[in-house]
Amino acid sequence: xxxxxxxxxxxxxxxxxxxxxxxxxxxxxxxxxxxxxxxxxxxxxxxxxxxxxxxxxxxxxxxxxxxxxxxxxxxxxxxxxxxxxxxxxxxxxxxxxxxxxxxxxxxxxxxxxxxxxxxxxxxxxxxxxxxxxxxxxxxxxxxxxxxxxxxxxxxxxxxxxxxxxxxxxxxxxxxxxxxxxxxxxxxxxxxxxxxxxxxxxxxxxxxxxxxxxxxxxxxxxxxxxxxxxxxxxxxxxxxxxxxxxxxxxxxxxxxxxxxxxxxxxxxxxxxxxxxxxxxxxxxxxxxxxxxxxxxxxxxxxxxxxxxxxxxxxxxxxxxxxxxxxxxxxxxxxxxxxxxxxxxxxxxxxxxxxxxxxxxxxxxxxxxxxxxxxxxxxxxxxxxxxxxxxxxxxxxxxxxxxxxxxxxxxxxxxxxxxxxxxxxxxxxxxxxxxxxxxxxxxxxxxxxxxxxxxxxxxxxxxxxxxxxxxxxxxxxxxxxxxxxxxxxxxxxxxxxxxxxxxxxxxxxxxxxxxxxxxxxxxxxxxxxxxxxxxxxxxxxxxxxxxxxxxxxxxxxxxxxxxxxxxxxxxxxxxxxxxxxxxxxxxx
Numbered sequence: 137x138x139x140x141x142x143x144x145x146x147x148x149x150x151x152x153x154x155x156x157x158x159x160x161x162x163x164x165x166x167x168x169x170x171x172x173x174x175x176x177x178x179x180x181x182x183x184x185x186x187x188x189x190x191x192x193x194x195x196x197x198x199x200x201x202x203x204x205x206x207x208x209x210x211x212x213x214x215x216x217x218x219x220x221x222x223x224x225x226x227x228x229x230x231x232x233x234x235x236x237x238x239x240x241x242x243x244x245x246x247x248x249x250x251x252x253x254x255x256x257x258x259x260x261x262x263x264x265x266x267x268x269x270x271x272x273x274x275x276x277x278x279x280x281x282x283x284x285x286x287x288x289x290x291x292x293x294x295x296x297x298x299x300x301x302x303x304x305x306x307x308x309x310x311x312x313x314x315x316x317x318x319x320x321x322x323x324x325x326x327x328x329x330x331x332x333x334x335x336x337x338x339x340x341x342x343x344x345x346x347x348x349x350x351x352x353x354x355x356x357x358x359x360x361x362x363x364x365x366x367x368x369x370x371x372x373x374x375x376x377x378x379x380x381x382x383x384x385x386x387x388x389x390x391x392x393x394x395x396x397x398x399x400x401x402x403x404x405x406x407x408x409x410x411x412x413x414x415x416x417x418x419x420x421x422x423x424x425x426x427x428x429x430x431x432x433x434x435x436x437x438x439x440x441x442x443x444x445x446x447x448x449x450x451x452x453x454x455x456x457x458x459x460x461x462x463x464x465x466x467x468x469x470x471x472x473x474x475x476x477x478x479x480x481x482x483x484x485x486x487x488x489x490x491x492x493x494x495x496x497x498x499x500x501x502x503x504x505x506x507x508x509x510x511x512x513x514x515x516x517x518x519x520x521x522x523x524x525x526x527x528x529x530x531x532x533x534x535x536x537x538x539x540x541x542x543x544x545x546x547x548x549x550x551x552x553x554x555x556x557x558x559x560x561x562x563x564x565x566x567x568x569x570x571x572x573x574x575x576x577x578x579x580x581x582x583x584x585x586x587x588x589x590x591x592x593x594x595x596x597x598x599x600x601x602x603x604x605x606x607x608x609x610x611x612x613x614x615x616x617x618x619x620x621x622x623x624x625x626x627x628x629x630x631x632x633x634x635x636x637x638x639x640x641x642x643x644x645x646x647x648x649x650x651x652x653x654x655x656x657x658x659x660x661x662x663x664x665x666x667x668x669x670x671x672x673x674x675x676x677x678x679x680x681x682x683x684x685x686x687x688x689x690x691x692x693x694x695x696x697x698x699x700x701x702x703x704x705x706x707x708x709x710x711x712x713x714x715x716x717x718x719x720x721x722x
C-alpha cells in the first residue's frame with residue numbers, strides 16, 4: 137500500500153537526520169513511501185538539514201518534499217497542510233523526534249490489510265516510554281491514539297476535516313480520535329510496531345509548555361465532549377492546583393494567563409452532537425492509565441528463553457478464548473501454552489479450531505480434581521525456563537511476558553512480578569459482560585512480612601523460574617482457595633521477588649454484592665488453614681530480615697502520609713469531589 141508520511145518540524149535540527157534516515161532503512165518498498173516535511177518557521181538550521189536529506193534520499197522514496205510555512209501555525213494545522221498535498225490512501229503522521237524500527241511499517245501494513253472496514257486508524261507503540269493509556273488486551277482497540285506516530289485512512293481523515301485548527305498543540309490527537317470514533321470507527325493499538333520517541337530527557341520530566349497547554353485543552357475537550365459536572369470538576373481541581381502551586385513551581389502566573397486567554401475560545405469548542413460519544417475522563421487524563429508511564433522498555437536482542445503460560449480452566453470457553461487471545465497478542469514470541477481443564481474436555485474443540493497457531497498443549501483431568509491439582513499438572517507439563525499462571529478469567533496486556541522476561545534476565549533473579557488492574561465484572565444471561573472500573577489495588581514492593589499478612593500478588597502478575605518447581609515447591613492440593621498465596625509464601629522463604637512498577641495484566645472479580653460475599657466467604661474459610669501453615673513459615677524466617685521488613689513498612693507508611701499543612705485543604709477538595717459524583721446525570 138502507498139503511504140504519505142507527514143512530519144512537522146520546528147527548530148528540530150537535532151532530529152532531522154535520524155528520523156528520515158530511520159525511514160530509509162525500513163524493510164518496506166521505498167517507492168511506496170511519500171514524505172511531506174512541513175516546517176513551522178524554524179529559526180535554527182532545520183531547513184538546511186532537511187534540504188541535505190532531500191538530496192541524499194530523493195531517489196530513495198516515491199517522493200520527498202519540503203513545505204515551508206511563513207509562521208508557526210501549530211502542530212495540527214501544519215499536519216493538515218501537508219496531508220492535503222498527498223494522494224495516498226493512508227496517511228502516516230510521525231513526530232520528528234522519532235526513529236522508526238526497520239520492521240515497523242511492514243508490520244503495520246500487514247495489520248492494516250487484515251483490519252475490517254470499521255477500523256480507521258492504527259497507533260504505533262513508543263519506546264523507551266510506552267504511552268500508559270489503557271487499551272483492550274483482546275481486540276487491541278483504544279479510545280484515542282497518540283499523535284506521535286499513527287496511520288489513518290485518508291478518506292476518514294478528510295471526513296472529520298483533519299485536526300482542529302483551534303488547538304495549537306497538545307490534545308489535538310485526542311480530539312481527532314474522538315471525532316473519528318463519533319463517526320462509528322474504531323482505533324487500534326499496534327504493540328508489535330515500534331518507534332523510538334525521544335520526547336523526554338529524563339524520567340518523570342514535566343515540560344512547562346506541554347503541562348500548560350495540555351491542562352487548558354483538557355478543559356476545552358470537556359466543554360466539547362463532557363458534561364457540566366466535568367467542567368465544574370475541572371475548575372475545582374485547577375483551583376486546588378493553583379493554591380498548592382503543584383506540580384511545577386513557578387508557572388502559576390503562566391497558568392492563570394493561559395486560562396484567561398482561553399476563555400474567549402471556549403464557546404467554539406461546544407458541539408452538542410459530539411457529546412453523544414461520552415468518552416472517558418479520568419482526572420486530567422482521557423482514559424484509565426496503566427502504571428509505568430516511565431518504565432524503560434527495550435527489546436532483548438539475544439536471550440529468548442522459552443516461557444510457559446499455565447492456564448487453568450473449568451468449562452468457561454468464552455472466558456478462555458479471551459485469555460488465549462491475550463496470549464496470542466504478546467509481543468514476546470517464544471511462548472508455550474499449557475491448558476489444564478479441571479473436568480471434562482469442554483475446551484478442547486475451541487483450542488484445536490481457534491488456536492492452532494499457538495504453541496499450545498491441552499490436558500484434561502476428566503473428573504474434577506480442584507484448582508491446586510490442576511496447577512500442579514500444569515507445572516509438571518511445562519517445558520519453559522520461566523513459568524507464568526493465567527487463570528481463564530484473567531487477561532495479559534501485550535507486553536506482559538516481554539517485560540517480566542527482560543527483568544528476570546537482566547537481574548539474574550528467580551521471581552518477578554508486575555502490577556495488575558482489578559476489574560469488577562458484571563455477567564449477563566446473554567453471555568455478555570460489563571467491566572465497571574479498572575483500579576490498582578496492589579502496588580507493593582517486595583516485603584516478606586507484608587506478604588505473610590496479605591496476598592498482594594494476583595496469580596497472573598508473577599513469573600518465576602522452573603528451577604524453583606524442580607525444588608519440589610508445588611501447590612498444596614488440600615487447598616482450593618488461597619492456594620496461590622501459600623505457593624508465593626513458600627517461594628519467598630528462599631527467594632527475593634523483584635517488583636516491576638508497570639501494569640501488565642488484569643484480573644476480574646465479582647460485581648454484585650451477593651457474589652462478592654460468597655467469594656469472600658470462600659476465602660475466609662480457607663484463611664484458618666493458611667494461618668496455621670504460616671506458623672511453620674515464620675519459624676524459618678531470619679529475625680534480622682523480619683526486622684528490616686517491619687522498618688520498611690513503617691517508613692513507607694510515613695512517606696505516604698499527607699503533610700499537615702495540606703490536610704484541611706485536601707479534605708475540602710475530597711468533599712467537593714464526592715458530592716460532584718452525585719451529579720453524573722447532569
